[in-house]
Amino acid sequence: MNDAAAGRAQFRVLVVDDDQDMSAFLARLLAQQGLNAETVNDGHAALAAIAADPPDLVLLDVQMPGPDGFEICRRLKASEATALLPVVLVTALEDQDSRVRGIRAGADDFLSKPVHREELIARVNTLRRLHETRKELEGRRLAAQVQEKEAIRKAFSRYLSPRLAERVLRESPRGGDVFRDLSQRALVVALFADLRGFTRLSETVPVSSIVPMLNEYFAVVTAAVHENEGTVFSMAGDSMLVGFNVPVSQPDAAERALNTGRTVIRSFGPVGARWQREHGLSTGVGVGIEAGEVVVGNVGTPSFTSYTIIGDPVNIAARLMQRAEPNEVLIGPRAARALGASLAGELRKRAVELKGKAEPVEVVSLRLGRAG
Amino acid sequence: MSQPIVVTVARDLEDLIPTFMKNRAKELETLRGALAGGDFEQLRQVGHRMKGVGNSYGFEKVSELGKRIEDGAKASDRATLETSFAEYADYLARVKIVYE
Numbered sequence: 001m002n003d004a005a006a007g008r009a010q011f012r013v014l015v016v017d018d019d020q021d022m023s024a025f026l027a028r029l030l031a032q033q034g035l036n037a038e039t040v041n042d043g044h045a046a047l048a049a050i051a052a053d054p055p056d057l058v059l060l061d062v063q064m065p066g067p068d069g070f071e072i073c074r075r076l077k078a079s080e081a082t083a084l085l086p087v088v089l090v091t092a093l094e095d096q097d098s099r100v101r102g103i104r105a106g107a108d109d110f111l112s113k114p115v116h117r118e119e120l121i122a123r124v125n126t127l128r129r130l131h132e133t134r135k136e137l138e139g140r141r142l143a144a145q146v147q148e149k150e151a152i153r154k155a156f157s158r159y160l161s162p163r164l165a166e167r168v169l170r171e172s173p174r175g176g177d178v179f180r181d182l183s184q185r186a187l188v189v190a191l192f193a194d195l196r197g198f199t200r201l202s203e204t205v206p207v208s209s210i211v212p213m214l215n216e217y218f219a220v221v222t223a224a225v226h227e228n229e230g231t232v233f234s235m236a237g238d239s240m241l242v243g244f245n246v247p248v249s250q251p252d253a254a255e256r257a258l259n260t261g262r263t264v265i266r267s268f269g270p271v272g273a274r275w276q277r278e279h280g281l282s283t284g285v286g287v288g289i290e291a292g293e294v295v296v297g298n299v300g301t302p303s304f305t306s307y308t309i310i311g312d313p314v315n316i317a318a319r320l321m322q323r324a325e326p327n328e329v330l331i332g333p334r335a336a337r338a339l340g341a342s343l344a345g346e347l348r349k350r351a352v353e354l355k356g357k358a359e360p361v362e363v364v365s366l367r368l369g370r371a372g
Numbered sequence: 373m374s375q376p377i378v379v380t381v382a383r384d385l386e387d388l389i390p391t392f393m394k395n396r397a398k399e400l401e402t403l404r405g406a407l408a409g410g411d412f413e414q415l416r417q418v419g420h421r422m423k424g425v426g427n428s429y430g431f432e433k434v435s436e437l438g439k440r441i442e443d444g445a446k447a448s449d450r451a452t453l454e455t456s457f458a459e460y461a462d463y464l465a466r467v468k469i470v471y472e
Contacts, residue, residue, distance in 0.1 A: 018421075019424070021388070021391070021392050021395055021425050021429070022421075022424060022428065024391070025385065025388065025425070025428050025429060028384065028385065028388065032384065063417065063421075090424075092423065092424060113423070113424030113425075113428065114423070114424055114425070114426060114428040114435050115424075115428040
């Protein structure tokens with residue numbers, strides 16, 4: 001069987017006619033064209049057969065017991081599952097009223113009774129070609145959709161943890177919707193992490209080691225961010241800005257930020273110890289966390305855009321990070337309030353003077369040993 | 373003996389013809405029964421069906437009689453219906469099928 005014949009064999013036609021001689025005749029002609037023809041003899045059986053296994057084309061008599069041809073056609077065209085299923089109404093040639101009613105019911109074509117075999121073959125072949133073109137276009141559309149989704153997923157993965165990227169795509173299949181509002185106010189928890197002592201270290205180690213060391217550090221931070229489903233907003237030098245409760249809601253955003261800070265410090269411990277052994281200088285991660293309202297948006301030019309958060313909590317988190325000792329998490333007052341009981345037992349308050357703030361800010365300090 | 377009426381039918385339909393002819397004989401009985409019972413709606417439906425199926429197989433006369441029966445039923449024209457039935461019976465008795 002060649003490809004064309006194989007294609008035809010897969011094309012299934014349902015013949016619906018209460019006159020068994022007529023349905024046998026139509027099925028015979030279709031089978032001679034290499035098409036797969038099945039017959040049913042009343043409207044109820046037709047609807048049941050189509051629901052069970054939709055064919056590629058229906059040849060439908062008009063006058064039948066049960067729902068007549070018009071009614072069946074209307075029902076098929078009204079249902080999303082069968083709206084595109086081509087329906088040919090088989091009517092008497094001179095019956096203009098039936099043709100008008102058929103058009104209103106959504107019929108795709110008409111075949112005259114008595115049936116002229118060349119007319120039948122020509123109409124069915126035309127509809128088969130249309131059907132195949134439609135299927136091909138649908139296949140291409142689906143493939144394009146998959147590609148688009150993959151591209152969005154890749155773009156997201158620059159910012160989001162894989163789990164969060166999945167969630168964004170699930171909640172907003174076109175993805176871009178999440179980032180569409182170019183400037184939007186949102187309550188977020190901002191976390192800055194920075195490698196304290198790295199500037200000094202970078203002056204002593206060979207240049208060729210700096211990038212691999214930074215990569216090792218960022219791998220630790222990124223793993224902790226992904227684990228807690230944070231969104232990376234920027235990486236500069238050895239510092240990283242991460243947001244929580246953005247772009248999707250996270251009611252436990254402050255806990256996620258705190259866990260991220262703890263995990264980063266704990267996971268970096270063995271790396272810092274090794275670096276100290278190899279290069280003789282001590283390093284450790286300092287973390288600053290603050291919560292509050294920020295502006296979230298895509299900032300930049302058409303050729304380069306950065307998904308950014310801007311606002312006081314971001315500035316405070318940055319300054320807290322600068323003030324944090326190695327292995328210390330400094331938590332701003334609003335983030336501390338949000339954390340509440342999560343900090344019980346381990347909080348150590350201290351007032352910190354921050355650049356740009358007239359009064360010292362009371363912050364919570366969490367010092368973590370390298371072992372945890 | 374009356375002359376046969378020769379009808380040429382496509383050879384690829386040959387195996388369907390015995391059933392087709394049996395159904396025509398049954399159809400004539402149905403028509404007679406419907407007229408006896410005054411069921412003009414059934415007469416119209418059967419006539420309409422004959423009109424569609426007859427010439428599809430190559431039996432032009434069946435389609436022609438079907439149209440006459442459908443119209444006669446719509447007009448409740450007993451005389452036309454009776455004449456048509458007689459003509460149908462005569463046709464079925466004389467028809468001779470040749471396959472090509």
